Amino acid sequence: MNNSSTLWGSAVLLALTLSLWQWAPGWVGLPEYIFPTLTSTVVEAGRMWSESQLLQHSGITALEVFLGFVLGSLLGIAVGVALGLSPTAEAVLSPYILALQIAPKVAFAPLFVMWLGYTMYPKILVAILIVFFPVMINVLAAIRTVDPDMVNLVRTLNATRWQIFTLLEFPSALPNLFSGLRIASTLAVIGVTVGELVGGNLGLGFLLVASEGQGNTAGVFVAITGLTVIGIVAYAAVILIEKKVLHYMPKASRTTV
Template identity: 65%
Template structure:
């Protein structure tokens, strides 16, 4: 694709995207009225916006969002580190993989969010059970991606390094680790969105903090607009987390051809 035709594709795509957004927002604002859907089912856009302003002043929306964001960040970072670490460890030791794979598989099949009530029983209505659910849920995609990456490094590359008399550590740091970075980042992208799921489930189950709490509070009040605001803010938190991963990815994997890393 030439630069000029690529630029025109980008321009047309962006224009269509913006047009879709405008149509969606308009449908949200006027659709419910036209279709006679009551506001407690789908509140129009303006009502949700008013509710957001009210919540900002009255319900400490900013604080709750901040708490959720901090939990997401902590859960994501710790879960990613743990997942990557275990992934590299198992990837380099076939024995460890053989020994651990049934347990890892079992834990992977178990729905991680179901652990939320348990963690709350253990740690009370604090931020920790939420972070723990996020860690658990982020762990797997990161670990599996790293493990697969280490397994699929071209054996000829390893032989090349061996022929130069590379040590095990040199093979890891000069070949396996850099080769695993693109799949690692693919895992981190998935993990960043899953971290939000883990945290919000934790907050829904118990406590009086965070957007998950506002979500269930709004539900209890039959305040549909409040639920919408909480959902929007959660999406925003997840979106920012995802964007941060992409920004870091683009710096780290700068050597990849541009189109192999198209962002979304």
């Protein structure tokens, strides 16, 4: 399917979705306070823009997502590389990393709020925790699956350990790394939202809770839509960077999600 057909298909699907959002609630008899129509949600978005500082709250959430994603990804890359290059370190640290991953991240959010107060730091920390594992596990798996024959070949050319890593191991791990980053870009939004829902006075998560407390269903939809847009932008940014970085690789070897 060519790009033109793909764009047309996406446009038709979007138009169908928006049409159903507008008219389906009325067809099935759902009142506005249960499921607001598209026009009601757009009107509420305009009101929140002018009266509830929707742009400011969206910017704060976007900043928290960006920082949580970047810091969590860097931490995941560093730990993944370290464990991939050292089986001993992996054997020692894996149980603790697994325990951290199994522990529900929602449970950490109140603790971070107690420690750091109603600031952006608890939200960023929750995002870091959620982002860390998928990036780390993808990098670790990639480092461990590098062809040993290629490593031995580079060693015969008197390459140093750093040169082996920078010229062979890390480039080989890039496709897996970007697979993890794609997942992490969406999880970062979830992490920040959890933090804002648990304890916050700024951000789209805060607006969502405030709208829910007021019985403002349209406001809840506005907040959810804003979070979705931020997630889509983050995911698209990762794809754009991936295409720039991996342009030299055959398309068949790239992720297709």
